[in-house]
Amino acid sequence: MTTLLDPTGELSPVTRQPLPRLEGLTGATIGLLDISKPRGDVFLDRLQSLLESRGAKVERFRKPTFAKNAPPDLRREIAERCDAVIEALAD
Amino acid sequence: MTDAAEWVPRDGLVVVVKRGCPTCNTVLPALVELREARRDLVVVTQDDPAFPEGLGAIFDEDLRGSHRLGIEVVPTLVERVAGENRRVAIGWNREEWQELSRVSDLAPDLPAARPGCGALNLEEPHASRLAELDSRPLSARAVGLGDDEDPIEACFTRGWSDGLPVVPPTAQRVRRMLTGTARPPDELVAVVPPDYASATVEKVAINAVMAGCLPEHLPVVLACVEAACTEEFNWHGLAATTYFSGPVVVVNGPIRRQLGMSWGINALGQGNRANLTIGRALQLTLRNVGGARPGEVDRATLGNPGKLSFCFAENEEGSPWEPLAQARGVAAGRSAVTLFAGEGPRGVVDQLSREPESLSRSLAMALRTVAHPKLPLGFDAMLVVTPEHGRVFREAGWTRQKLERRLLELLQIPAREMIRGAGGCAEGVPASMFEDSESSTIPKFRPGGLLLVHAGGGAGLFSAIIGGWINGEGGSQPLTREIQ
Amino acid sequence: MHDITSLEERGIPGAFVASSEFEEAAVAQGRSLGFSPLAIFVRHPIQDRTDAEMVAIADRALDRVLAALVAPAG
Numbered sequence: 290m291t292t293l294l295d296p297t298g299e300l301s302p303v304t305r306q307p308l309p310r311l312e313g314l315t316g317a318t319i320g321l322l323d324i325s326k327p328r329g330d331v332f333l334d335r336l337q338s339l340l341e342s343r344g345a346k347v348e349r350f351r352k353p354t355f356a357k358n359a360p361p362d363l364r365r366e367i368a369e370r371c372d373a374v375i376e377a378l379a380d
Numbered sequence: 381m382t383d384a385a386e387w388v389p390r391d392g393l394v395v396v397v398k399r400g401c402p403t404c405n406t407v408l409p410a411l412v413e414l415r416e417a418r419r420d421l422v423v424v425t426q427d428d429p430a431f432p433e434g435l436g437a438i439f440d441e442d443l444r445g446s447h448r449l450g451i452e453v454v455p456t457l458v459e460r461v462a463g464e465n466r467r468v469a470i471g472w473n474r475e476e477w478q479e480l481s482r483v484s485d486l487a488p489d490l491p492a493a494r495p496g497c498g499a500l501n502l503e504e505p506h507a508s509r510l511a512e513l514d515s516r517p518l519s520a521r522a523v524g525l526g527d528d529e530d531p532i533e534a535c536f537t538r539g540w541s542d543g544l545p546v547v548p549p550t551a552q553r554v555r556r557m558l559t560g561t562a563r564p565p566d567e568l569v570a571v572v573p574p575d576y577a578s579a580t581v582e583k584v585a586i587n588a589v590m591a592g593c594l595p596e597h598l599p600v601v602l603a604c605v606e607a608a609c610t611e612e613f614n615w616h617g618l619a620a621t622t623y624f625s626g627p628v629v630v631v632n633g634p635i636r637r638q639l640g641m642s643w644g645i646n647a648l649g650q651g652n653r654a655n656l657t658i659g660r661a662l663q664l665t666l667r668n669v670g671g672a673r674p675g676e677v678d679r680a681t682l683g684n685p686g687k688l689s690f691c692f693a694e695n696e697e698g699s700p701w702e703p704l705a706q707a708r709g710v711a712a713g714r715s716a717v718t719l720f721a722g723e724g725p726r727g728v729v730d731q732l733s734r735e736p737e738s739l740s741r742s743l744a745m746a747l748r749t750v751a752h753p754k755l756p757l758g759f760d761a762m763l764v765v766t767p768e769h770g771r772v773f774r775e776a777g778w779t780r781q782k783l784e785r786r787l788l789e790l791l792q793i794p795a796r797e798m799i800r801g802a803g804g805c806a807e808g809v810p811a812s813m814f815e816d817s818e819s820s821t822i823p824k825f826r827p828g829g830l831l832l833v834h835a836g837g838g839a840g841l842f843s844a845i846i847g848g849w850i851n852g853e854g855g856s857q858p859l860t861r862e863i864q
Numbered sequence: 865m866h867d868i869t870s871l872e873e874r875g876i877p878g879a880f881v882a883s884s885e886f887e888e889a890a891v892a893q894g895r896s897l898g899f900s901p902l903a904i905f906v907r908h909p910i911q912d913r914t915d916a917e918m919v920a921i922a923d924r925a926l927d928r929v930l931a932a933l934v935a936p937a938g
Contacts, residue, residue, distance in 0.1 A: 291531055294549045295521040296540050296586040296668040298577025303523050305538060305899040308877040310935040319933060320876075322867065327911050328918050332881070335922035336929060343930075352867075359867045368874040373933050376868055380883035380910040526898030534898060537873060 311373050315344035320371035322359065323351040329378040336375065355379070385445030387438050392420040393481060394458045396440070396451045399431035401497035404455045407472045408432055410487035417483040426454065426500040443501040447510040453496040457481065471496035515555055519566060520582055522551075535590065540668055542660065542688055546590035557585040560595030561602065563864070569602055570609035572670030573616035574677050579605055579669045584661070587668055591661035591689075596639055597654055599863050600717060604629055604662040604691075607719040607861040614856045618721050618849060619672035622679050625849035625856075626687035627666070628722035628762070629659055630833055632705035633715025635863055636693040643693035645837030648725055648764070648844065659691030684724040692835055698767050699834035700774035707780055708860040715863040720762050720831065721849035721856035730769070731841040736776040739769060740783065743843065744790035748824055750847040754798050754808035756822045760829040760848035760858065763787075766836030769843045780832055791824035798822055826851060831858060865893050868901040879932035881925065883908040902932045 295303070311317050319340055321333045337347045348370055352359045359367075367374055388394070395411060397404035415421050415435055422438060425431050426446060429439035440446050449458055450465065457469040459480050469476040472494040478486050501510060525534045531548035535541050547553065558565055558581070565582035572579050581602065588601050608615045608627055618625060631641060642652035650656065672678050680687075696703045705716035728746040733739035743763060751759040765773070773783055795817040800808040814820045829851060836843075849856050868878040879902035882890060887905055894900030906921050913921070 290527065291525045291529070291534075291548075292522045292551065293525065293531065293534065294518060294551060294554050294582075294586045295523050296549055296583065296590055296664065298572070298575050298583075298669045298671060299521050300575055300577060300671070303521060307900075307902050308872050308875065310877050311933055312935060314930070314934055317933075328913055329910075331915050331918040332922050335919045336926070339922065339926050340929075358870070364867065364870055364874070368871060368876050371876060374868070374871055374876055374878040375881065375929060375932070376878065377881035378883070378906070378910060379880065379886050380908065526894075526896045528896045529898045537898070 313344075314340065316346070317372045318346045318348055318370060320348050320350055320367045320374040322367065322374055322376040323349070324355040324376060324379060325352050326355045326378060326380060332378050336377070385440065385442075385448060387422060387424075388445050388448055389420070389422055389460050390463045392422065392460050393418050394422045394424060394449065394460060395455055396424045396426065396446055396449065396458070396499070397432065397437075397455045398426040398497070398500055399428040400500075401454050403472055403494045403496045404432075406490065406494055407455055407487070410472070410474075410477065410490060411435060413486055414477075414481055414483060418481055421481075443506050443510060444513070446499060446501040447513070451499045452502060454499050455496050456499070512552075512555065515558075516565060518551055518554060518582060519580075520554075520586055539673070540590065540664075542664060542667070544688065546664070547592055549586045549589045553589045554582065554585050557589050557593065557595050557598060558582065560585075560598035561864075563602070570605050572605075572609055572666060573672075574619060575669075575671035577669050577671065579609070579665060583669055584665050587665040588657075588661040591657045591664050592653070593657040593661050594653070597658050597661070600631065600635060600639070600658050600715075601661040601665070603717045603861045603863040604658070604719065605665050607717060607859045608662065608666060610859050612857040613719055613721070613859040614854075615666060615670065617854055618856055619666070619670065620677050620679060621849065622681045623849050624680065624682055624684045624723035624847075625721045626684065626690060626723075627662060628686060628720045628846060629662065629691035630704055630718045630720070630762075631658075631691065631693040631715070632696065632703040632710070632718070633713065633863070635715035636696075641693040643695040643835050647692045647695070647835045647837070648690075655691050655693070656689045659686075659689030662691070663687065663689065686722065686724055690722065694833050695767065695835045698770065698838070700765075700770045700778070701780035701832070701834065704831065704833050705860050705862075708858075710860060710862055716860055717863060718831075718858060718860040720760075720846070720858045722762060722846040723848075725764065725844040725846050728843045728845060729841065730843075734772065736773050736778050736783070737786075739772050740786045740790060744787050746845055747787065747791060747830070748793070750824070750845065752807055754800075754802070754805065756793065756798055756809065756824050757826050757829075758850050758852065758855075759825075760831070760851050761825065762831045762833060762846040762848065762858075764833050764835050764844040764846065766840055766843050767834070767838045768841045770834050784830055784832060787830060788823060788825060788827075792821040793824055795820040795822050865890065865897065865901055869897050869899050872899070872901065877933075878902070879904055879929070881906060881929070883910050885909075904928045904932060 423435045425437045459467040639654040641654045710716045730742040795814045881904045
């Protein structure tokens with residue numbers, strides 16, 4: 290494993306931390322990314338209605354295949370249109 | 381401290397040899413006789429466990445024992461007393477070996493003396509590896525990367541970069557950088573705002589590695605960080621401003637030549653490693669250690685490209701004047717940095733003035749526009765006079781002080797021009813500032829608010845203005861610091 | 865996980881949902897990437913579930929999905 294020395298003031302944790310979460314759901318656009326494995330769409334359909342009933346806007350996306358990463362265009366689209374994203378459902 | 385190899389005796393006799401050395405082979409009879417007479421003799425071999433035969437030789441495979449004993453030549457005979465080398469005989473010399481071992485008549489058939497060969501522990505890669513064992517542990521937090529992570533990308537994703545790729549700061553690179561200074565790695569250089577985190581020599585070295593510095597650049601970077609974190613320079617304010625400025629560094633003294641810095645053609649431009657990496661290392665240190673990042677603490681409306689790196693050396697050799705640092709109190713011949721909170725450079729053309737008075741007027745007209753033509757006193761400026769312009773002043777015998785004085789005089793501006801609303805322009809100063817705005821004047825620059833520097837290539841009738849940030853209570857003062 | 869990692873790099877907070885079978889792989893993958901995104905694990909198996917079962921799984925996962933989207937209050 291490559292190790293680098295920390296150039297910062299070391300006031301924040303070493304491991305890359307996930308970004309801060311949204312402040313609230315109301316008015317936020319949540320992206321739901323289907324990785325195209327079986328039954329994932331049913332799961333996301335339900336999640337969509339649950340989130341919409343809580344005031345969020347939902348946008349749906351789908352990867353062409355679960356076996357590869359989402360294509361750059363798809364990632365860019367999600368990043369432009371959404372405030373947060375849930376990817377489902379890997380098994 | 382290197383761990384002593386277990387076999388290095390506290391007291392007794394040690395001889396270190398290697399098969400690859402002809403003299404070590406020649407002296408085999410002497411070794412045999414020595415072992416007969418001195419049962420405490422430890423024979424150490426550096427390269428081949430089977431050599432020499434029959435003497436119970438210890439194979440110093442990792443060469444740590446040889447390193448610990450300070451072996452430079454083989455064969456070397458060492459007398460150990462109380463854990464130290466009391467006496468050392470380098471190469472084969474019968475008299476020395478006899479005296480040291482107190483054994484007489486050693487190998488009478490051998491020549492009286494023979495030089496040895498270089499010891500294996502001094503050869504690479506052993507030498508570097510062994511040297512690393514001696515060095516003090518580094519104290520910066522170690523950040524482990526994912527197996528699939530590219531080290532250069534990892535620096536980007538962790539927010540350590542200034543937008544350009546940085547050199548990944550491995551321990552080996554940082555150790556190498558630290559050889560550039562005698563200051564201990566844990567010595568505190570500065571406490572860096574806005575987080576008020578500690579920048580030790582080691583932290584600065586890490587950022588200097590990332591910037592692409594060589595070890596010899598480090599002392600300059602250290603002086604810059606010290607200067608930037610003074611109250612007078614006010615990095616805290618400068619980091620958080622909406623204004624354009626960043627730290628600009630001017631280097632004076634012999635170090636310019638030692639580092640191959642650039643003060644002539646394209647001095648403010650790209651291409652010179654020392655100029656660019658020193659300026660970059662300063663800013664990487666300030667932002668990584670102090671925590672000022674764009675969009676967070678750094679709220680500059682536009683910023684300027686110099687916030688990547690803005691460092692140049694003064695052209696002292698062709699200068700009409702003494703070096704800037706000397707004018708600011710550093711003894712002649714000493715190396716120093718001057719830090720100035722500056723924006724990007726702006727050009728001033730004057731291809732016709734042959735007299736200093738005329739040229740001064742050109743420069744003053746341009747200087748008036750620093751920040752805004754109707755804003756006096758609040759902003760400092762640095763005027764970079766190039767050789768062709770400098771010649772005009774030199775030939776007329778104008779000292780630095782004389783030019784500065786004349787410029788400040790020429791920049792005594794009629795109050796009526798500066799007042800809000802004057803010239804149909806809302807900007808300016810309130811009329812209430814003046815008892816009688818019809819007859820008053822107001823200086824563009826505060827005393828000491830104009831710095832003159834000489835730099836640039838020999839062709840080009842242009843000079844440059846580097847506008848400053850605000851001075852005064854909440855602002856920044858230029859700061860000169862000698863390089864240790 | 866790569867997708868969420870990439871989106872987080874672009875400033876979009878995210879999380880992924882996977883079956884419990886995926887948990888070990890997720891840990892290893894996180895080490896490899898140098899980043900562990902928020903993960904919501906649901907009960908295995910998934911493939912043969914009926915629609916009604918999938919709806920129930922989604923309902924049970926909702927609290928954790930909400931926690932992965934919205935910061936705690938106060």
